Structure formats: C-alpha cells, structure tokens
Amino acid sequence: MPASTTKNAAQIPVIDISTVNDRTASALLDAAATFGFVFVKYNGTSITPQAVDDMFDTARTFFNSPVDVKKLATINSNSSHKNRGWLSMHTENLDPARNKRGDFKEAFNLGEFVNGKADQPLPPPLAREESRIGQFADQCHELCNQILRLFARALDIPRDEGGETWFSQRHDRSKGPSGSVLRLLYYPAYGGDATSEDIRAGAHSDYGSITLLFRLPGQPGLEILTPSNDWSAVPLNPLNDKDLPVLVNIGDLLSYWTNGLLKSTVHRVVFPTPSVDPGNDAAGEDRYSIAYFCHPEDDARLVPVPSKRVQLRHELIKREGVGFGGGAGAPGEDGNVLTARGHLDRRLKATYGMKG
Numbered sequence: 001m002p003a004s005t006t007k008n009a010a011q012i013p014v015i016d017i018s019t020v021n022d023r024t025a026s027a028l029l030d031a032a033a034t035f036g037f038v039f040v041k042y043n044g045t046s047i048t049p050q051a052v053d054d055m056f057d058t059a060r061t062f063f064n065s066p067v068d069v070k071k072l073a074t075i076n077s078n079s080s081h082k083n084r085g086w087l088s089m090h091t092e093n094l095d096p097a098r099n100k101r102g103d104f105k106e107a108f109n110l111g112e113f114v115n116g117k118a119d120q121p122l123p124p125p126l127a128r129e130e131s132r133i134g135q136f137a138d139q140c141h142e143l144c145n146q147i148l149r150l151f152a153r154a155l156d157i158p159r160d161e162g163g164e165t166w167f168s169q170r171h172d173r174s175k176g177p178s179g180s181v182l183r184l185l186y187y188p189a190y191g192g193d194a195t196s197e198d199i200r201a202g203a204h205s206d207y208g209s210i211t212l213l214f215r216l217p218g219q220p221g222l223e224i225l226t227p228s229n230d231w232s233a234v235p236l237n238p239l240n241d242k243d244l245p246v247l248v249n250i251g252d253l254l255s256y257w258t259n260g261l262l263k264s265t266v267h268r269v270v271f272p273t274p275s276v277d278p279g280n281d282a283a284g285e286d287r288y289s290i291a292y293f294c295h296p297e298d299d300a301r302l303v304p305v306p307s308k309r310v311q312l313r314h315e316l317i318k319r320e321g322v323g324f325g326g327g328a329g330a331p332g333e334d335g336n337v338l339t340a341r342g343h344l345d346r347r348l349k350a351t352y353g354m355k356g
C-alpha cells in the first residue's frame with residue numbers, strides 16, 4: 001500500500017468520442033493503459049446532461065427518505081448473490097484488509113431491466129422513476145459499448161475474430177444475464193459517529209469491464225493510486241467544460257482480457273479536507289455520485305483478446321507478474337479459465353464478508 005500520500009491532481013486526459021477514428025481510439029487506449037482512467041465528453045451520445053441531473057434528483061429523493069422506505073429493498077446479496085437493492089451505512093467494505101468498519105456511505109444497486117421493468121423490488125421514490133432509470137441504464141450501456149468498440153479498434157483485433165465488435169458482442173444484453181449494475185451512491189457529511197479511521201469508499205478496483213462515473217461540481221474526494229504508489233486526486237472538470245465529462249475507468253475484466261495492458265487501477269473516496277481542495281471544506285457536506293458498472297454476459301470467458309499488442313504482454317506478465325487490480329488474482333490460476341460471473345462472485349464474496 002502507498003508509502004506516502006500526495007494530493008497532486010492526476011493528469012487524466014479528456015477525450016471527445018463524437019468523432020470515431022483511429023486517433024480517438026488510440027488516445028482512449030493510451031489513457032486506459034497509462035492511468036486506467038479517462039474523461040469522456042458525452043456530447044453526441046445518447047446521454048444528456050438533463051438525464052444526468054434527473055438521476056441525481058432521484059438519488060437525492062431516495063436517500064433522503066425515511067429508513068423504513070429504504071428498508072423495503074435492502075440488499076440481499078448474502079442469500080441470493082444478486083447484488084441488488086439498498087446498502088445501508090457500512091454494509092459494503094471495499095477494503096476489508098485495511099478497514100475494520102465498512103465504508104461511510106449508502107448505495108442502491110439496480111440490476112438489469114427487463115422490458116423497461118426492474119427485475120427487483122423498488123421502494124416508492126425509485127418505483128416512480130422506474131422507466132426513466134431503465135432508460136438511463138440503457139443509455140449508459142450503449143455508451144460503454146461505444147467505448148468498447150474504440151478499444152477493440154485500437155487493439156487492431158482481426159476482422160475474422162470479431163474486429164471492432166470483439167468486446168461489444170460479449171456485452172450484448174439480449175444474449176443472457178450479466179452483472180451490470182447502475183449504482184446510486186450517497187456519502188453523508190463527516191459527522192455523527194465518524195472517526196479518523198473512516199473512509200467514504202475503501203481502496204479497490206472495479207469488478208466489471210468498464211465503469212462510468214458521474215459526479216457533481218464541488219464534491220471532490222476520488223483518488224487513484226498512481227504507478228509510483230501515491231494517491232492522486234481526480235479532478236472533477238479538468239477543462240472547465242459546461243457539463244462535467246463522465247469519468248470512465250477500466251475494471252478487472254478488461255485487464256484480464258488485455259493481459260494487463262489496460263489498467264484496472266485502484267481508487268478510493270476520501271473525506272476532502274482543505275489540504276486536498278484549498279478553501280473547500282467539502283467534508284462537511286454530503287456527496288453523491290452515480291456509477292454504471294458495465295459487465296459482459298455471465299458466461300464470457302476471460303481469455304486474452306486476439307491482438308498483437310496483447311500477445312506481446314504475455315511474456316511481460318510471466319517476467320514481472322503484472323497485476324490485475326485489487327487483489328483479483330490471475331485468471332485461470334487454478335488451471336480453469338475464469339468466466340465473468342466466476343470473477344464477480346469471487347469479488348462480491350470478499351466485499352460483503354460472505355463466508356464460503
């Protein structure tokens with residue numbers, strides 16, 4: 001874990017994907033291979049700033065509801081492994097090796113929608129917005145597939161192996177269930193029984209293919225672990241765009257598929273202090289974010305993609321033991337090819353403290 005803590009802002013590039021060409025594709029791939037994180041301007045995609053604002057309004061209404069309302073849809077992952085519903089404060093512990101108590105946050109996980117209907121119980125504040133939420137999840141999935149096509153293009157996957165559609169074929173939701181989750185997140189202001197040991201989200205890598213992260217102006221706190229093992233703050237709006245670009249990060253599965261060429265970078269959310277963000281003691285304020293964790297169909301096999309660049313990494317992995325993010329372990333270490341579902345179940349077990 002990090003030897004020191006620095007709060008320099010990470011120099012993560014901002015990429016406009018409205019023009020689809022080789023330059024856009026390779027800029028995206030380079031950012032993902034260097035930082036594991038990249039900002040994407042979503043103008044020209046199916047996601048609108050209004051849709052993002054509406055989702056944040058829905059999230060605020062839900063998290064400000066009485067606990068009895070939220071309890072109507074408590075997460076039931078221990079018995080069903082479904083990873084859906086409301087997680088109360090401290091339920092999830094993203095870094096159990098380091099933190100005794102779970103994360104200082106609440107969340108609501110929405111799994112896949114079937115014909116516009118959630119496949120899980122929704123409490124009234126979310127049920128009222130069911131179709132809008134379903135549409136937003138669809139739009140997020142579409143944006144992920146757009147990004148995945150650009151990665152495949154930059155990796156120069158041969159056409160007879162699937163070419164640009166190598167990843168998106170595996171993220172076709174009509175083919176079967178997947179672990180994709182739209183997650184609303186609420187980090188209450190520092191207070192109550194909080195101690196200096198508490199963290200808003202413990203250090204972790206994400207479990208899926210890619211994650212879209214929507215944040216709000218004036219609500220910092222996300223940090224990434226840099227290759228030099230320091231924590232670096234992720235800015236909210238590096239180019240001061242009218243609308244915040246969406247932050248995209250690589251999850252464990254893309255790291256597996258590319259022999260670690262694309263980085264599943266470890267990140268965390270801290271309470272900001274004036275030293276992180278001078279003049280802004282946002283620790284005294286609530287923070288909201290929305291994440292879309294994009295996963296392939298459950299049966300997708302985590303084998304290296306047919307790309308020369310990825311093949312070249314094979315030797316490097318053998319020599320240097322290139323990591324795959326937050327302790328996921330190498331695929332197939334027990335001699336079997338891991339599937340997307342196998343990996344997800346393994347990670348959820350650790351996160352929720354499930355035994356056996």
Ligand SMILES: O=C(O)CCC(=O)C(=O)O
Nearest residue numbers: 185201206222269289291
């Ligand atoms: O809220 C954030 O900024 C990040 C959340 C996150 O990393 C996660 O839920 O996996």
Ligand SMILES: [Fe+2]
Nearest residue numbers: 204205206267
């Ligand atoms: Fe994350």
